[in-house]
Amino acid sequence: xxxxxxxxxxxxxxxxxxxxxxxxxxxxxxxxxxxxxxxxxxxxxxxxxxxxxxxxxxxxxxxxxxxxxxxxxxxxxxxxxxxxxxxxxxxxxxxxxxx
Amino acid sequence: xxxxxxxxxxxxxxxxxxxxxxxxxxxxxxxxxxxxxxxxxxxxxxxxxxxxxxxxxxxxxxxxxxxxxxxxxxxxxxxxxxxxxxxxxxxxxxxxxxxxxxxxxxxxxxxxxxxxxxxxxxxxxxxxxxxxxxxxxxxxxxxxxxxxxxxxxxxxxxxxxxxxxxxxxxxxxxxxxxxxxxxxxxxxxxxxxxxxxxxxxxxxxxxxxxxxxxxxxxxxxxxxxxxxxxxxxxxxxxxxxxxxxxxxxxxxxxxxxxxxxxxxxxxxxxxxxxxxxxxxxxxxxxxxxxxxxxxx
Numbered sequence: 001x002x003x004x005x006x007x008x009x010x011x012x013x014x015x016x017x018x019x020x021x022x023x024x025x026x027x028x029x030x031x032x033x034x035x036x037x038x039x040x041x042x043x044x045x046x047x048x049x050x051x052x053x054x055x056x057x058x059x060x061x062x063x064x065x066x067x068x069x070x071x072x073x074x075x076x077x078x079x080x081x082x083x084x085x086x087x088x089x090x091x092x093x094x095x096x097x098x099x
Numbered sequence: 100x101x102x103x104x105x106x107x108x109x110x111x112x113x114x115x116x117x118x119x120x121x122x123x124x125x126x127x128x129x130x131x132x133x134x135x136x137x138x139x140x141x142x143x144x145x146x147x148x149x150x151x152x153x154x155x156x157x158x159x160x161x162x163x164x165x166x167x168x169x170x171x172x173x174x175x176x177x178x179x180x181x182x183x184x185x186x187x188x189x190x191x192x193x194x195x196x197x198x199x200x201x202x203x204x205x206x207x208x209x210x211x212x213x214x215x216x217x218x219x220x221x222x223x224x225x226x227x228x229x230x231x232x233x234x235x236x237x238x239x240x241x242x243x244x245x246x247x248x249x250x251x252x253x254x255x256x257x258x259x260x261x262x263x264x265x266x267x268x269x270x271x272x273x274x275x276x277x278x279x280x281x282x283x284x285x286x287x288x289x290x291x292x293x294x295x296x297x298x299x300x301x302x303x304x305x306x307x308x309x310x311x312x313x314x315x316x317x318x319x320x321x322x323x324x325x326x327x328x329x330x331x332x333x334x335x336x337x338x339x340x341x342x343x344x345x346x347x348x349x350x351x352x353x354x355x356x357x358x359x360x361x362x363x364x365x366x367x368x369x370x371x372x373x374x375x376x377x378x379x380x381x382x383x384x385x386x387x388x389x390x391x392x393x394x395x
Binding site: 004006007008009010011013032034036037038040041043 | 105106108109110112113116117120121124176177200201234235236
C-alpha cells in the first residue's frame with residue numbers, strides 16, 4: 001500500500017478536461033508532481049500517471065487492478081509495476097503506507 | 100519526467116503549495132485568495148468574462164506581522180523579489196516573488212479596499228478561515244463571505260467595467276442573508292466604501308473620505324491626475340496624505356530596472372520624474388490646503 005508523501009504537491013489533468021484536480025484514476029492522462037519546497041516539477045503521463053494515481057488512491061493491489069482492466073495476466077505485469085512503483089518511492093513521489 | 104509545457108494552472112497551484120509549505124515551516128499565517136483558492140460558492144463573484152481567464156500567479160494574503168518572516172524564508176528557498184510592495188500597485192499592497200519553473204507568488208500584506216488596521220483585518224479573516232485542497236495539499240482560505248468580499252473589492256478597482264457589471268449582477272442574486280454576511284464582514288474590516296463601489300451602492304457612503312477614490316476607480320477613471328488627487332484625499336490624515344502623494348510621484352525603481360534591463364542610475368530616476376514633480380506638488384499642496392491663493 002502506498003500514499004502521497006506530505007511533501008509532494010500534485011495536479012491531475014484529465015484526458016478531456018482542464019479541471020483535473022481530484023479526478024478519478026481511470027480518466028487521468030497526466031499527473032504533475034512537485035517535491036516541496038524546492039523540487040523541480042515532474043510529469044507522469046499515460047500508464048505512468050495511472051499507476052501513480054492508483055497507488056496514491058490507496059489501491060491495495062495495483063497489478064491486479066491493471067490486469068483486470070487490460071486483460072493481461074497479473075503474473076506478466078506484476079514485476080514491471082512493482083519496479084515502477086518502487087522507483088517512484090525512491091524518487092520521493094510515493095511512500096509506503098505504514099501497516 | 101520533466102516537462103517544459105506544464106499548464107499555467109498547475110504552475111499556479113504549485114506556487115500556492117510551496118508558499119503554504121514554507122509558511123508552515125516558519126510559522127507564518129497565510130490565506131490563499133483568488134484564482135484556484137476560490138470555492139464554488141464564491142465563483143459567481145469572478146464574473147463570467149474577465150474573472151474566468153484564470154490566474155497566472157498565486158495570490159496569498161499574509162498576516163502583516165509575518166510578511167518579513169515569510170519573505171526571508173522564501174528567499175532561502177530560491178525565490179527572488181520581482182517587485183517589492185512599493186514597486187507594485189499604487190496601493191502598495193503586494194510584493195511579487197518568482198522562482199524558476201513556478202508561477203509568481205503575490206504576497207499581499209493587506210487587500211485594497213480594506214481600510215481598517217491590516218493586522219486586525221487579517222485576524223478577522225483568519226478567525227473564520229476554512230481549509231481546501233490545492234495541488235493535493237491542505238491550504239487555508241477565507242470564509243465564503245470573505246472570498247466573495249475579496250472578489251467584489253477586486254472588481255471594484257474597475258479594471259474592467261464589464262467584469263464589475265457582472266459582479267454587481269451576482270451580488271443582486273445573493274440571498275439577503277448572504278449579502279448581510281458580506282456587509283457585516285466589510286464593516287468589521289472597514290471595507291464598506293470599496294464594497295459599496297463593487298455593489299453599486301456608493302451613494303450610501305458619500306461622506307466617506309475614500310468615496311471619491313472608489314468612485315473614480317470603479318468608473319475606470321482614465322485621468323491619472325484625478326486618481327492621484329482621489330488617493331491623496333482618501334488618506335486618513337494630513338501626514339499620510341503628504342506621504343501618499345509624494346510616494347505616488349516617485350518612479351518605481353524596480354519597474355524602471357525591468358524596463359531598462361539594468362539597475363537605474365540616479366539620472367534615470369531624475370528623468371523618470373519628468374514633469375511630474377512640479378505638477379504633482381502643486382496639486383498636492385492644493386488638496387492639503389497648503390496652497391492658499393494660488394491655483395494649480
